[in-house]
Amino acid sequence: MLTRAGRAARKQPAHNHQAGLELQEATISLISRCFAAATSPCSRLHLGSTGALSNFVQYRLWLHFPTMEFKFSIRAIAFYVSPVPSSSLSFGTVPSDVVVDYSAALLNASVVSVKLEETTNRMTNQYFSTYVQDLEQEPFDAIDFVERLAWRLTGGSDNIDVLDLKTKFEEEIGNLQMLSDQFQSKIGSLEQQCNSDKRDYLDTLHRLHDQNADALDKLKQLDSTMQSVSTKVVHLGDQLESVHVPRARANEALQLIKHFDEFLADQPLSSEIFTDPDRLLESAAMIQKLSSISQELSKEKYSTVQIRIAHKYDEIERLMIEEFGYSQCLDAFVEHMQINAFRGADVFDDMLTLCQKTQPMLNEIFPNPQQVMSKLVLNFFHGKLQETLSTKLSDTENDLDSYLINLYDLYSRTQKLVNSLSSFKVAGSDVHFLPALVHSVFARYLESYPKYEQQFLCEQCKGVLNRFYESKGHHKKQITSGGLQDLKRDIQARLLNVDTYGGETFLSEELAINILQETKNAFQRCHLLCEKDDASKMSETIFDILIRYLYTEHVDYAIDLSLAGISLAEPKSEPPNYFFSVVQQAGAITHLFAKQYEDSIYPLIKDTQVEVSCTKKRDDCLHSVEGRLNLGLERQLNALIGYVRFLLSSEQKKSDFRPDDENQQVTVMSNACSLVVKYITAEATVIAESVDGGNLRAIMGELGERFYRAVLAHIYQFSYNSQGAMLLLCDINEYRKCAMNWKVAEVSKKFESLHALANLLVVVPENLNEACSSQLLADIDRSMVNNFIQLRVDYRSARLHLNVI
Template sequence: LCMLPSIVMLRTYAEDLESDAFNAEEYVERLAWRLTGPGGGDKIDAVFLNAALEEEISNLQILFDQCQGKIRNLENQCREEEETFCAALEKLVSENEIADGKLKTLNERVNSVAARVVHLGDQLQSVTAPRARAFEAYQLMVHFNEFLSDQPLESETFTDPDKLVEAGEVIYKLHIIAMELPKEKYEAVQTRIAYKYDELEKMLIEEFVRHHHANAKLKMKQIANVLSQFNGYSQAIDAYVEQCQWQSFRGGDIFTDIWNMLQKHDPVINDVFPNPQQVMSKLVLNIYHGKLQGYVRSKLSNASDPELYLSSLYDLFQKNNKLVDKMTSELVCCPEKDFILMLVNTVFSKYLPDYIKIETNYLHDQCKSILQKFYEKNGHVKKSGFSGIQDLKRDLQARLMQDTRTNYSLLSEEVAINILQETKLAFHRCGVLSSANDLSENVRQILDILMQYLCREHLEYAVDLAVNAIQSNENQGVKDFLNILRQTAAISHLLEKQIDDSVSALLKNSSQSTSCLEHAKSLLETIEAKLDKGVDKMLTTIVGHVRFILTTEQKKQEFKPEEDDNNGGEIPLCSNACSMACKYLSQQIAIMNESLDGSNLENTLTELVVRFHRVIVDHIYQFQYNSQGAMLLLCDVSEYRKVVSELNIPIAKKLFVTLHALCNLLIVSSDHLLSACSSNTLEQKGMKNTNDEIMETKSIFEEHSSAFSRWLTSRSERVRSACGRWVIPNFGHCSTATVQLRKCIFTRAIRLIDALLVWSVKWHLIPFLILVGYSLLGGCLFHILEGGPTIPKLTNRSTRPYILRARVHTAADYQKEATLQLWRILGKDVNDTERWQQVQDTWIWYNSKALVPEPAAPCPEFQLPKPPKLELNFWTSVYYAVTVYTTIGYGDIVPRTTGGKIFTMIYCLFGIPLLFYILEELGTMLLKMLHCILRWLKLAFNRPVLHRSDHCLAEVPLSVALLLQIIWLCTSAALFLLWEDEWDYFTSFYFFFISFTTIGLGDVVPKYPSYTLMCSILVLLGLALVSMTVSVVQQKIDLLFQLLMNDIEHEYRKRQVDPGTSKLSFGKRDDMLDELRYLCDGKPLQSRILFKVMGKSKRDLLLQSYVKKASTRNIAVQTVHSKFKSVSCQTPRQTAEPKSKTNRKYKSEMKDSSVNDSEPSVESSVPEAGSSTETGEPKKRYLTKELRCMLYGFGDSKQPFAETVDLLEDIVMEFIKSFTLKSMEVRKTGRITLEDIWYLIRRDPKKYSRVKDLLTMNEELRKARKAFDEAKY
């Protein structure tokens, strides 16, 4: 019994430890709580706690031992089960292998049996099929025999009603057989079968309808299969279609009823009929031409109400589109979509063509009615325009008087919303009812109506009246305009939202999208421009009224009162005019705060403050002041500053604080004026820095002037002394060595100058030096004309009107100039009146320049970015000269004075032609340099090169010139990035591309004046490279022209010998251009491109050559055999008298050989230059006399001569066709020398090795003959 709690506790511990939710921390917490109590207790019995813990640990040890025992038992059990399972698995695997082998054997046997069965089936089918056909034929013969006899039909097939389907099949076959029989012999049988055919057809249709009512799909399918062969099958389909529509249209929406009916009968049609798509098409056709067409006609019969008509048409067409989409996507046996669209077009074709006309007429009437009701409600009569000034005044007076009574506005947001809602519905209808071809045009018409009535008739009209109604003496016009401005902004926002939502979505993929949106944008910009004009007029009215108050209320004596009036008087807080002006200005500012907000309010108030400041300044200039008047002026300025400081405009405080400080100078005596100017308010530090800069600039200028004078004096003395040494002889003042030294130096200098001149002429450097000098001269003259400092011209009472949105310079420069001018005025010995007048003029100039910052316009205008203006110095002047004569003209530097403009025009007249000439020379120089580089490369790689220096244009490939141009463009762009830190590489590349093409847009220009010289050099070299590339292209075109002329001659000669080998037909004149194109097809791509860009004059010359050859195509031509047999052609050498015995002997030998041998002689086979060929034209000869004499041969054998002549002819023709300047020179001179022949052999030694051997042998023969003659004589 004592161990019972421990056993229970151990069992509890075991259950807790074996559970999945066991947590060791919770177990320890429970154990501690159980041992120490729930509260923990203030005192802990250590002995008890130790004993309890030992007991718990022993219990846990017992549980651990028990768990270890269980784990061992379970592991042993698992191991035994694993062994058992492995044994069973091995047994199953072996059995599976056995079964698999048996399965394969069985499969092979099944395949063999199946093959035999198939073979047997084929044999049985081959036996039974003829039997079945024979039995079928027998049955047909039996039934035909029944119809042949005059007795009634007794066969069960025709008498049993249950065999109606079988009877139908039999009668169909008998009907076909009877139709093929002769009518004269079997007319009675044919009539009887036809009668039975019609009878069974009607019975089958009735049976089909009956089973349709009974919903017997299987019977319907059997009957439909039989009926599909009968002529009355369409009647069965019609009956089915009628039965489907019976009691199907009972709902309120016909489109829903149609869809429910089609969805219900779609599976039936697919299961019953052999051609379900045809049946479904007939059902849909019957629905559209029946119920649906009548329904649409009844809904759209009332065309007198356009709103109801348009809404009904839109609903019907939209529902029809949804029905079509459902049919095409969900029906199993759906008809073709083109067929359905044709049915839809048939139903709605009467209404869709006139839709847009009805839509636009309805919109016109509706918008006009909305506007008319609005104007009638407000009692306003709208007029299209104003006939004159009197009408304008009368209408404005009536408008103002009416405003005082009713206080209404001619712009209504409600009206705009109504018009936008009508057009929104119209856009929706247009998107559904318009075809794809007419959609863009219909949308444009609706958009035009919207812009006409909302923008022109409502917004623009109200803005025009509001702008014209602004008056300078009342507040109502300003209030109305600000109200119109606020409403216009709200309506414009709604209009833009509708255009983005409706118009842009409909015209997303249309070509007219841009034009429509641009038109709408232009109308909105027109309204914005008028609002801008209204804001300007409103501000002008306000400041004009302020000026009117100050002019009428301010008296001249207020600022210069008499001394008697001042006795015992106190200075008021402000003048009466100031009080009235401030009150009026505060009222207008309050109205603006109520009507405007955001940036519009800030920009408008800024502009108002600037103009108000100008009015105050102009008003101050009109008076003379004494000390008391100056104090009153200070009080007025303080009041003005108090009014504008409440606006929280940053520029307002700055303007009026400066004005107050300057007015404070009026109460300062002339002795303390400089100290007053140096106060903190007038930026003492800036004034001091200005004086220091002025003195520093003066000292630098004096130092440079003295240095220049010393340099000029020393240079003059050197030139004078040099001239004296060169011109004046030695009169004993110098030693002989000195004289010889001078002569040596002078001689070397002359030689050096001559060498430089020769080198410059060779490399075309003189034009480049002329261009450099012309650029420096132009920059110097332009700097003299335009580079002087800007001195303000001070005139009496000169003012400049403020220009809205004009960008002014910073105030620092003008402040320095004004301080310098005041310092000069105070230093003059003049009276106080004149000094005050000069100070006032200086103040006017400074105020017009520095105190008017750039205002923020209420409606900013979008302008193209202008290029930054560079500071003009000598190098920027040179840069300007380069941009002038290169016709680039970035626009960053422009002449300001008349002299500068005249100089620019004269400079262009001489600079542009000079540039063209110099660019050509520079291009030639670059070509020579490139030719030298290519020649060195060819020599380095053992390539053949030309030995003449004038062939460089032909040796330079066009691809190399283009590659050099691109490399220079990329290099220039990369170099410019070294100092243009704000540019990226693409911007630099774009700048040089625009410069090299002399476009000069001016959107990207250099901003650092010190690097403009480098820019000019890079641009000039780039233009020279462009000129070089153009020259290469021209030379390539000329060479192509010569090559084509040669090809025409060559093809003409080939056609004379063998017409089948020629590429040209020399046919009609109409085909000659195609012939030339065909001639160019076999050439490289570069030649084909150059032929397309060849000039018209060169093409005409080619065509003339072609026509000339074609005109002689019918002349008889001898064959090659007859030509070689002919010996009648005598050369001058054969007819001339020999001058020596040797020549006479050689002449007789040549005659004998020409008569006796069958081979042609040299002179007969190769005629002389200028002799006539068989065609009547002189044949061109290229072998010189010396070369022919050398080739005649000095031995007994003539075979080396004949082979040499044939090979040389091939060499010469191939050489003439080559695309080089050397071939052009040979064609021009008509002669080819032995040196040229060796040049060709050196170009291709392998190809012409035989010619080389023969020429060497002939040279040896010639040397032997010469030695023999010398020994003989």
């Protein structure tokens, strides 16, 4: 079955029987010509199958009737192939009739079905769709197309009949030619239809363009007409106004003259405008004009009229005020101005903006704008501000921190708002109006402020201290002071083992900063929220709390623990030296305290009645800390020198300075000296890291003096031969190097003199007089020189060489 569609035919039903007959004759004639063409010896088309013939007949019909749909059912065509050369094929006679069967229903549907009865062999039909699919491939490859066509024609068989293949190829070439002609015909038809549509579209477009041009011309004419009419209307209005204005002015002047005559007649007023209460506004406008006119007249001639008009003016003004309710009107105006005025997060900025926006309006509307502004401000303080305070300061007991912060913030911003409102001249010349308003709103909060401030500050300081000691795992002890208690602690420190807490100082600069910051905030709040007289007393109270928790509860407590941790007994092991860290941290805390006192506290109490008492409390506190630190340093240096004495006494032997072999070469220091120098150098490093400046020089000077006395006392305990004296010189030289690193001139000088004294033990007896006359010994007491000479083993023989003992 092979089908060709002509869709345009469906839109043109064939109801005419004559058209059917013509189609019948054309079909029979066309098929006859197809056979004749196919069997002609000169024909270029050689058909070898029913499929080829079917395709050819369908193609020729379609060329003549492209808009109709044909259905061919070619059953069979009997033909005979005569032996002809392989280059061509021809048909014999057709023994069967060609029967064309028309159906009435098919004629009405414009469909012709041609049936040819089959009498011989059936052969396979080929479809145009195969060519379309192959030809529409992208990209098209001619070689690939021929390969696929050959494969289809041979059925994929390896045995190929060349003549048969040639015949089939010729059939396919004919089919392709018919397909090409078919598409060319369709293209031509479509091009004609496209050109027709294009012409129709262009004609429509030109017609619409002309219509649009006509519409624009009419619109311009209409606009011109409207302008002409409006010009005439405006001109007519101007003429009417020029006529009406003089007439209205003349009528107004006439009315003024009539009413002025009433006042001039010295009779009661009889006009309805002045006697009818419902025409109060008209009478007010009239009396205002009459008052203005009367002011321009001569007072000598029209004084009576002027007085009557003035009285009537005051009367009408009073009636208007009563009619409109001035106070109620003022209240309503104030309330109306505050509607939607406080939409922002900051009511203070909203209030200032409202006043700035309202002031020009008040100056234009009200005769006394300051009074209205005062009313507006009063309403704000007793309304919105009071509501804000109640909201933010409601939870007092549960959150004192937020309460005090909010109170300080609200009060400071209120004062800033008051300063800004002063430029609006609120309440005129009454300078106490705004301060009184502030006091009325904040009074109950300011009265309770001192109590809450003290409570909050004490709780904060206690909390900071407790958290600090809990972090150290320390339970705070009660340390009492006094003569008996101090004596008891001294005896325990001398006889019992002391607790050093692992070297913990129990001092914290961070804790001190927190307490100082809390008190600083409290001083700022006190300065703002308290009256001047009360501020000084409150400042003293806050200062007492600062001294109590920073020094009494923290610094003094830590120093007392450190003092208790320093043993007063002669140490047999290296004593702890963490008291120097206590000195360093206490000094840092005191520096922070002194800075805050100068920057924040003293400016608040300067030239007040509490200045002297606060200064005295500060000095007493610092003197107390200084005394405790000095006591601790005294004990620490005693323990340090005590351990030096222990090292010297336990490690130094008499044989060190009186060896049996006097010819032994001495080049190094003794073991005792080595241990002492190592220990004393380490301690000096710790001291230098803990203190600086004058304090460092004072401590190192005291340490050097005690170290010198300890070494000197140790030297007096031995006698020395020449080899022992050389070892002593080596030891003293190491002590001197150690002391010179401290850069204390007095200590360095003492060890230089000690080295010169030790040299007396080395020189031969004959040179003793010369050695004693050395410049290094010029400042040394002669008795001390004599004592050193007596330490020589050969003292009895050596003194014979001395001129003066």
